[in-house]
Amino acid sequence: MLKGQIKEVEKIINEIVSGDESTINTASAHILSSGGKRIRPNFVLLSGGFGENNHQNLIKTAAALEIVHMASLVHDDYIDNSSKRRGTASIHEVWEGQTAVQTGHYLLAAALNLISVIDNPLFHEYFSSIILEVCYGEFEQLDDRFSQKVKFTDYLRRINRKTAVLIEASCKLGAMSTETDSEQLFHLGRFGHFMGMSYQIIDDILDYTSTEKVLGKPVGSDIRNGHITLPVMCAAQQDEYTQELLSQLSSKQSDDYFQLLIERVQQFGIEGATQISRHYADKAAFHLDQLPDCLERQQMEALLTKMTKRFY
Numbered sequence: 001m002l003k004g005q006i007k008e009v010e011k012i013i014n015e016i017v018s019g020d021e022s023t024i025n026t027a028s029a030h031i032l033s034s035g036g037k038r039i040r041p042n043f044v045l046l047s048g049g050f051g052e053n054n055h056q057n058l059i060k061t062a063a064a065l066e067i068v069h070m071a072s073l074v075h076d077d078y079i080d081n082s083s084k085r086r087g088t089a090s091i092h093e094v095w096e097g098q099t100a101v102q103t104g105h106y107l108l109a110a111a112l113n114l115i116s117v118i119d120n121p122l123f124h125e126y127f128s129s130i131i132l133e134v135c136y137g138e139f140e141q142l143d144d145r146f147s148q149k150v151k152f153t154d155y156l157r158r159i160n161r162k163t164a165v166l167i168e169a170s171c172k173l174g175a176m177s178t179e180t181d182s183e184q185l186f187h188l189g190r191f192g193h194f195m196g197m198s199y200q201i202i203d204d205i206l207d208y209t210s211t212e213k214v215l216g217k218p219v220g221s222d223i224r225n226g227h228i229t230l231p232v233m234c235a236a237q238q239d240e241y242t243q244e245l246l247s248q249l250s251s252k253q254s255d256d257y258f259q260l261l262i263e264r265v266q267q268f269g270i271e272g273a274t275q276i277s278r279h280y281a282d283k284a285a286f287h288l289d290q291l292p293d294c295l296e297r298q299q300m301e302a303l304l305t306k307m308t309k310r311f312y
């Protein structure tokens with residue numbers, strides 16, 4: 001049943017990029033068909049399954065969230081100067097920067113247009129607030145580049161805004177269009193939040209533990225871009241030499257400097273960060289346990305396991 005609904009979501013997504021042969025369509029199609037796990041649509045559909053839902057609105061919400069996510073990735077790759085996404089060349093690599101900027105704007109507008117038929121002001125208030133949060137998160141990250149003052153709480157706030165808020169929303173927006181009670185809505189939201197936190201921490205760990213071939217960008221790209229993430233903070237807590245290196249962090253540092261720092265993080269920062277990521281995954285599982293035992297909950301459990309055990 002979920003598979004059938006996902007097909008309907010894919011159909012809507014494809015409609016967004018079909019029409020004339022303009023660059024925007026081709027570029028949008030490039031990112032929209034590049035694979036991806038469709039995590040957000042899956043959670044919208046599953047959370048909508050906890051009560052009677054308006055099917056058309058649910059499918060549109062699922063598609064719109066995925067399209068907003070795609071838009072943010074197109075802009076993210078351009079900002080991060082990442083040449084690959086999911087093993088394929090990113091939009092600014094195939095075309096150029098302007099095309100990436102414009103494609104992101106187009107996708108964002110298309111997503112908003114899709115949900116405009118939903119007659120619920122609270123829904124729209126929440127939906128737009130998510131996009132604002134993602135923007136704030138990216139701004140904070142930009143402001144904090146190469147700053148040595150970034151604290152653990154700054155990091156947590158930033159990953160909540162740039163990643164967890166959207167996953168939390170996908171777990172809540174489906175339920176918001178049903179008669180789901182407020183307690184269920186609370187647990188669905190907390191589940192999404194904690195899962196999103198765990199997911200972004202894993203993303204930040206993979207930046208150190210994966211390979212250039214899998215990541216599509218050099219290992220250690222985050223620190224080279226000036227982003228102090230959890231593995232770096234954990235390494236600094238364990239190792240004085242990491243602290244010393246960090247005190248010299250600047251965009252002007254040499255390749256050798258970054259290589260040395262990356263090696264220290266790989267050696268001292270992974271275990272601690274992995275533990276914290278697991279801690280968030282456990283919290284997510286706790287909130288899932290508070291929901292009624294049904295097929296939707298079981299499917300959410302399976303997705304949680306898949307997401308928090310990914311190696312790419």
Ligand code: 2DE
Nearest residue numbers: 071072075076080104108134135138162
């Ligand atoms: C991924 O972080 C975070 C993406 C959020 C990007 C948001 C932007 C502003 P990563 P990876 C650019 C909002 C833009 C919109 C809504 C159009 O760690 O490692 O860079 O996968 O992810 O590149």
Ligand code: MG
Nearest residue numbers: 076077080082
């Ligand atoms: Mg990125």
Ligand code: MG
Nearest residue numbers: 076077079080
């Ligand atoms: Mg980024």
Ligand code: MG
Nearest residue numbers: 203204207222
């Ligand atoms: Mg990353």
Ligand code: MG
Nearest residue numbers: 203204206312
């Ligand atoms: Mg990623």
